Amino acid sequence: MFKQINNNPIFICCLLLLAIALSACNNQSQQVDPRLKYFVIIDSRVLIEGNNAEVFGAIENTSKMAFPFDVTMQADLMDINGQMVGTATGTAEDVGMGQLRQFELIGTVDGTRYARLKVAPISLQEKRQELGWPTPTPISP
Amino acid sequence: MVKDPTSVQERKHLPQKSERRSWALWLGIPLLFVIAAATVIGALAWWPRSAPIVRPLPTPAPTFLPKVGDVGDLDDGLTVALGTSPAFQFESGGYTLSGVTVDAQTKQAVSGVSVWITVPPALGKRTAPALRSVSTADGTFSFSHLAAGRYNLAAARYYIQHGQPVYPEVVQAGVTMPQQSFVRISLVPQSAPGARPPLKGVAQNLIVLDLSGIYAESWFNDPLLQLEAGNMRALAASGAQATQVIAPYGWHPADQYALLSGAYPSWRVYDLWPALPPWGTPDGIDTTFWYNADPTAIEFGQQSLFDVALDYGMSTAVLGGPKYILSDVSTRGVQTAQVGLVFDSAAWLAAAEHLIMNMTGNSNGFVFYSELDPPFGPAGFAGAAPDAPGGAYAQAMQADDELLGLLRNWLSGQGLLANTAIMVTASEAQVNETAFDNYYGMGPAGRGSSLHVPLVISGPGVTVGATDQDTVSSFTVAATTLRALCLPAPANARVPALTSLFSNHCP
Numbered sequence: 098m099f100k101q102i103n104n105n106p107i108f109i110c111c112l113l114l115l116a117i118a119l120s121a122c123n124n125q126s127q128q129v130d131p132r133l134k135y136f137v138i139i140d141s142r143v144l145i146e147g148n149n150a151e152v153f154g155a156i157e158n159t160s161k162m163a164f165p166f167d168v169t170m171q172a173d174l175m176d177i178n179g180q181m182v183g184t185a186t187g188t189a190e191d192v193g194m195g196q197l198r199q200f201e202l203i204g205t206v207d208g209t210r211y212a213r214l215k216v217a218p219i220s221l222q223e224k225r226q227e228l229g230w231p232t233p234t235p236i237s238p
Numbered sequence: 239m240v241k242d243p244t245s246v247q248e249r250k251h252l253p254q255k256s257e258r259r260s261w262a263l264w265l266g267i268p269l270l271f272v273i274a275a276a277t278v279i280g281a282l283a284w285w286p287r288s289a290p291i292v293r294p295l296p297t298p299a300p301t302f303l304p305k306v307g308d309v310g311d312l313d314d315g316l317t318v319a320l321g322t323s324p325a326f327q328f329e330s331g332g333y334t335l336s337g338v339t340v341d342a343q344t345k346q347a348v349s350g351v352s353v354w355i356t357v358p359p360a361l362g363k364r365t366a367p368a369l370r371s372v373s374t375a376d377g378t379f380s381f382s383h384l385a386a387g388r389y390n391l392a393a394a395r396y397y398i399q400h401g402q403p404v405y406p407e408v409v410q411a412g413v414t415m416p417q418q419s420f421v422r423i424s425l426v427p428q429s430a431p432g433a434r435p436p437l438k439g440v441a442q443n444l445i446v447l448d449l450s451g452i453y454a455e456s457w458f459n460d461p462l463l464q465l466e467a468g469n470m471r472a473l474a475a476s477g478a479q480a481t482q483v484i485a486p487y488g489w490h491p492a493d494q495y496a497l498l499s500g501a502y503p504s505w506r507v508y509d510l511w512p513a514l515p516p517w518g519t520p521d522g523i524d525t526t527f528w529y530n531a532d533p534t535a536i537e538f539g540q541q542s543l544f545d546v547a548l549d550y551g552m553s554t555a556v557l558g559g560p561k562y563i564l565s566d567v568s569t570r571g572v573q574t575a576q577v578g579l580v581f582d583s584a585a586w587l588a589a590a591e592h593l594i595m596n597m598t599g600n601s602n603g604f605v606f607y608s609e610l611d612p613p614f615g616p617a618g619f620a621g622a623a624p625d626a627p628g629g630a631y632a633q634a635m636q637a638d639d640e641l642l643g644l645l646r647n648w649l650s651g652q653g654l655l656a657n658t659a660i661m662v663t664a665s666e667a668q669v670n671e672t673a674f675d676n677y678y679g680m681g682p683a684g685r686g687s688s689l690h691v692p693l694v695i696s697g698p699g700v701t702v703g704a705t706d707q708d709t710v711s712s713f714t715v716a717a718t719t720l721r722a723l724c725l726p727a728p729a730n731a732r733v734p735a736l737t738s739l740f741s742n743h744c745p
Contacts, residue, residue: 139350140397144569146578153569155397157350177596195375197350197397208576209588212596 133218135160136168139197141216143174143185143206150174150206152185154216155199158192165193167222172202177212191224326357327369332383335413337421339373339393341405347377348405348425351395355381358390358411368392389413393423396545396570403427404549406541406729428541428729430549434602439742440724441659441698442603444547445594445645446715448497449610449638449664453624454483454692455678456635462625466636469643470694473662477696478704478739485666485689485712493665494609499540499567500716500731540730543716544571544605550725553597553604557590559611572607581612583637587644598654603723609665612637624677659697659722663715667691685709695722699742706738 141154152172158165167190174183185204192198202216339351356368371379373393394407405425413421436442453460457467458474458481486496495501544554548571556568558577569575574596576589590608597604612634614622624631642662649655668675668688678687691712699722714736717727721735724744 139399142569142573143575144564145574145576155350157399193374195349197372197399199352199372209592211574214573 130221132160132162132166132221135162136166136192136218136221138170138216138218141172141214143172143211143214145206145208145211148205148208150183150185150204150208150211152187152202152204152214152216153199155197156189156192156218157197158194160194162194165191165196165224167224168192168198168200168218169220169222170200170202170216171219172204172214172216174204174206174211175213175215176207176210179213180210182207182210186219326385326387326389327381328383328385330383332385333416333419334380334382335384335389335415335419335421336378336380337391337423338377339379339395339405339423339425340377342424342426344427347373347375348395348402349373349375349377350397350399351377351379351393351405351423351425353379353391353393353423355384355389355391355413358388384415386415389415391421391423393425394539394541395425396541398430398432398549401432402430404430404541404545407539426729428549428726432549432551434550434552434723434725436601437724437745439699440744441657441722443597443654443658444603444605444661444719444723445649445658446543446605446607446661446663446719447610447642447645448494448608449662449692450493450666451614451668452631452635452638452664452692453667453678453687454481454664454690455687456624456631457692459678460624462627463632463635466632467639469639469646470662470692473642473646473660473696474694475703477660477694477700477702478706479695480693480706480708480710480714480718480736480739482707482709483663483691483693483712483714484685484709485664485691494563495539495565495567496713497663497665497715498542498544498607500543500713500728500733501540539566539570541728542567542571543720543728544607546720546725546728547571547605547723548573551600551602552723553600553602555593555597555604555606557586557593557606557608559609561611562609581610581637583641583644586610586641587648590645591648594649594654595652598652603657605719605723610638610641623674655697657698659695659700659719661693661695661715661719661722663693663712664691665712693718693736695719695739697722699724699740701739701741704739704741706736710736 135158137157137159139155139157141152144151144153150172152174156168156170158168167188169188170186172185173181174185176182183204183206185202185206187200187202189198189200335355337353339348339353340346341348351373353371353373354368355371369381371381373379389412391410391413392407393405393410395405398404404427406428408423408425410421410423456463457470458479464471485493544556544567547554554572554574556562556572556575556577557579558568558575559581560578562568562575562577564575564577574593576593579586579589586608590606594604594606597606614630614634622630626632646655646660649658649660667690676686676688678690680686681690693712693715695718711733713731713733717731717733717735718739720727721737721740721744724742727735
């Protein structure tokens with residue numbers, strides 16, 4: 098039975114195609130988005146409460162790309178020797194061309210060892226606005 | 239009927255052709271299916287996903303609940319919980335307010351400026367959280383879907399961008415929509431050199447200890463509390479002191495705001511300044527004081543002493559207890575804030591030492607601020623009176639004092655005492671018990687001892703034994719602490735530094 102399946106050309110084709118597809122997915126996860134270099138961390142700071150870490154800061158889109166992006170960032174929290182003692186992640190939404198946006202990343206940290214912070218954008222998601230929403234009647238504040 | 243041989247022959251061959259066709263079908267259909275599946279997987283992997291449209295759910299109308307004042311002394315904060323969407327903005331429709339942020343000196347556009355808009359606070363009326371926009375590369379910003387009405391705008395940029403100066407907060411009040419659909423906000427630049435050259439006779443580092451909840455009289459004048467104030471008095475003897483420093487508020491989270499910025503949160507809360515109401519009386523401030531946003535939202539506000547320190551390349555850190563107020567002023571310029579620490583002398587000291595050691599490598603120096611928050615016990619708890627022997631008040635005071643001594647000893651052992659100025663003050667003096675408001679009387683100025691806070695400073699450049707006896711607002715704390723470092727006062731500070739406490743000169 099196993100020998101029959103093994104000799105089946107369809108099965109081999111399927112395996113080949115599946116391997117190609119999975120390989121594509123794998124390459125995608127490893128590929129660094131070249132547009133990330135346009136997103137610059139202007140400021141970052143950390144708030145530690147117990148083992149919880151909140152990293153605040155600002156990111157700037159220095160590109161000339163027309164659409165805004167949701168920028169996902171990761172903060173590496175390290176000890177005095179550069180060893181990781183925590184991480185935090187989060188997203189700054191709708192960071193348009195030339196714009197600066199505040200962000201908040203959430204994570205955990207060993208506060209007794211924390212000494213240094215490094216924040217970097219790790220992925221982008223392009224945002225396209227959908228127009229044509231209905232306009233309700235204005236009301237008084 | 240004679241059967242066509244050809245057809246017979248064909249029939250004979252039919253099984254072979256049928257086998258081939260079925261083989262082709264058998265091979266082709268799954269192959270097509272696999273190709274289609276692979277294409278879909280690939281497309282999903284390669285193509286960016288379109289963002290889902292999120293329609294905000296309607297937010298229930300918030301309820302205005304005035305809580306704070308010296309009348310009730312509730313310890314539950316004063317924040318009115320409000321929705322994130324202000325009532326003056328719609329999902330769509332309404333009006334658009336546009337504007338540009340410019341440098342007041344060069345008239346050039348300034349990018350990256352945070353601009354906030356909200357309705358002006360009104361006595362006894364619920365207000366709304368602010369909307370924020372950030373100016374783009376050409377300095378423009380806009381708020382859309384606004385209702386008609388009057389608005390307040392504020393703008394600031396505290397981040398150092400591309401070697402540009404910082405722009406402390408400016409307020410533009412009374413913008414009327416739809417009559418004014420465009421505003422021009424001029425921001426006054428402030429130097430942010432990013433470095434601080436060492437100056438002889440000037441402290442490199444600064445430590446500010448906020449001993450909330452203890453009367454100034456308890457530290458220095460109460461003969462029954464001498465044993466609980468030994469280290470505090472020793473610090474005062476080694477440095478200088480201002481004896482009549484009066485907090486602008488009594489029991490109020492804005493105390494910390496006043497201490498760190500040297501100013502009232504000018505448009506974030508209702509502000510009757512300078513018409514200070516008599517202490518202890520029900521008045522507009524006591525009963526209708528509220529934040530118009532969640533204080534943990536870390537939104538707009540005046541420049542703090544941390545912001546100034548950062549502008550000069552210093553490191554900044556804060557150590558706070560569970561009640562530490564996370565406002566923009568108390569966190570924005572703070573690189574590391576460790577809060578929520580349930581008070582324990584050993585744990586506090588260890589955390590303080592850790593935070594300080596992390597900053598000692600910075601040649602520009604550091605600013606470390608900590609609010610000591612020992613437990614006073616619940617309201618009505620035995621020993622809440624300052625002079626109750628061995629009571630909760632005396633124990634809290636003793637814990638503060640002990641930590642001050644331990645920290646100084648540790649700094650000395652680390653060789654940091656010689657180049658570090660230590661300021662001890664309080665964002666509030668009122669003890670955690672209404673029955674003991676103004677425990678030490680109303681004082682010569684009639685302001686009440688519940689507003690009387692200590693201010694002691696010791697370190698390089700401080701005149702040993704100097705005493706400033708003039709009555710002064712605790713707004714001076716922000717400017718005076720930065721004067722110890724020869725740095726400028728926060729931009730919005732209302733009271734200048736107490737220069738009489740210093741013997742050195744700043745360039």
